[in-house]
Amino acid sequence: MSTPSDPSTIDLAQARRRAKELLAAVRAGDPNAALVHPHDPPRLADAHHTIARSHGFTSWTALVRAVEPFDPVAADDIDWDRIREVSIVCLPATGIVSLYDDGGRWVIPHDQRRPSEHVWDETLLRIPLERMGFRRQGTHVFAIDRARRHVVFWVDGAPYTGNRPHRDDANVWSGPADDAAEVLRGQGDLVLADLVTRAATDQATMSYERHQQDLQRTLTGGYLRAPTLAGGSGFGGDEQDWHDAREVLTAALEGLPEDLGRPDQPISFLDLGCANGHLAASFVRWGAARGVEVEPYGLDLSPELVARAQELHPQWSDRFWVGDASLWHHPTGRRFDLAHLLLDVFPDDHQERAVRHALSLVTPGGRLLVSNYETRAEFAAERIVTSYGFDVVGRTPVRVRRQNQKPYGTPSVWIRSPPQ
Numbered sequence: 001m002s003t004p005s006d007p008s009t010i011d012l013a014q015a016r017r018r019a020k021e022l023l024a025a026v027r028a029g030d031p032n033a034a035l036v037h038p039h040d041p042p043r044l045a046d047a048h049h050t051i052a053r054s055h056g057f058t059s060w061t062a063l064v065r066a067v068e069p070f071d072p073v074a075a076d077d078i079d080w081d082r083i084r085e086v087s088i089v090c091l092p093a094t095g096i097v098s099l100y101d102d103g104g105r106w107v108i109p110h111d112q113r114r115p116s117e118h119v120w121d122e123t124l125l126r127i128p129l130e131r132m133g134f135r136r137q138g139t140h141v142f143a144i145d146r147a148r149r150h151v152v153f154w155v156d157g158a159p160y161t162g163n164r165p166h167r168d169d170a171n172v173w174s175g176p177a178d179d180a181a182e183v184l185r186g187q188g189d190l191v192l193a194d195l196v197t198r199a200a201t202d203q204a205t206m207s208y209e210r211h212q213q214d215l216q217r218t219l220t221g222g223y224l225r226a227p228t229l230a231g232g233s234g235f236g237g238d239e240q241d242w243h244d245a246r247e248v249l250t251a252a253l254e255g256l257p258e259d260l261g262r263p264d265q266p267i268s269f270l271d272l273g274c275a276n277g278h279l280a281a282s283f284v285r286w287g288a289a290r291g292v293e294v295e296p297y298g299l300d301l302s303p304e305l306v307a308r309a310q311e312l313h314p315q316w317s318d319r320f321w322v323g324d325a326s327l328w329h330h331p332t333g334r335r336f337d338l339a340h341l342l343l344d345v346f347p348d349d350h351q352e353r354a355v356r357h358a359l360s361l362v363t364p365g366g367r368l369l370v371s372n373y374e375t376r377a378e379f380a381a382e383r384i385v386t387s388y389g390f391d392v393v394g395r396t397p398v399r400v401r402r403q404n405q406k407p408y409g410t411p412s413v414w415i416r417s418p419p420q
């Protein structure tokens, strides 16, 4: 077979038309029309294969991979009902791309959308888990094919260790986006190489506003549809798993009433990014078990989730607010004895600002508890907050999952708000 044609000279729409014409000619008995390895009776796939071979490609899939053009796109400009196919560039750290080995070829996760599957909530979660055991977090669409049926996303996130169905034996390569593009070009996957480069550029240039919009699009629908209370706070597992993973956070209550000089008084707890309020409500029960009375409060970017928190906890409905945890102030300027901040929901370059702002919401002498759902040690909350110059004064234990004995991430840590 000849070497592949220069992909820039191939017009995919024309190649598709030629395949149809070829099939029609074969069916009509044209003696000049022939298919490579045809079925009996011949099919369109045989004609596609023949056209691909005539351009020097091993298969139609290889030809499409090399030439299919993708245009830039914004989420609001997509007709989501039409989407049939999804490709996902996984970025486990800024500028770092993960590829996996698919039968001797490095690829990115890709699949058809299943009937009735919600693209953002389900397809985007399923494909990276199934293909290479990667759990998406931030989810951002950036390219679409000319037929506007195949969308390409980049996601950040991490290798998955939880209980959802996922692959745990994938051969994964991770490295800088330029190196990934080089690997893909070396295989002849020019379109993929281009997509990987564009994904990394999109990540590097994304505004905070778009990050927040995409985050809401990613989380809100899934949380609202979740069948469990923990699921409504983004947690995959049952109430026992929720307890095992999150109860340890209440270690930050220990000694706090004494530190504040109010041994028998309730502690106000503000969950920044409270979703449906399940953590704030759980703190009341878990705190009581530790002998501390907790008054729960919550803030979330998503009005729908705040409404859900108010609906689930009508007795505290005036204690849940809508706002950005890195900007918000209580309407009357009140502060909270303990606040909890989840780093994962902020882009890397916004995390320090979020920590400093959250600390300003804490009562003098109180505590800011900082978590990261991230399981990798290099992203542990302790590393991140100490890199900003804060002294960590306490850390939570980490329990292991009942199902596979793997730890629930890394410790959450607390820092102290300076006493007045």
Ligand SMILES: C[S@@+](CC[C@H](N)C(=O)[O-])C[C@H]1O[C@@H](n2cnc3c(N)ncnc32)[C@H](O)[C@@H]1O
Pocket (backbone or CB within 6 Å): 215, 216, 219, 233, 234, 246, 271, 272, 273, 274, 275, 276, 279, 299, 300, 301, 302, 305, 323, 324, 325, 326, 342, 345, 346
């Ligand atoms: C994984 S849930 C956390 C639930 C609970 N706090 C916990 O730690 O288990 C993350 C929540 O943070 C919210 N969120 C993301 N960015 C935020 C921001 N900048 N300010 C406030 N809430 C935010 C999301 O809407 C989502 O409901």
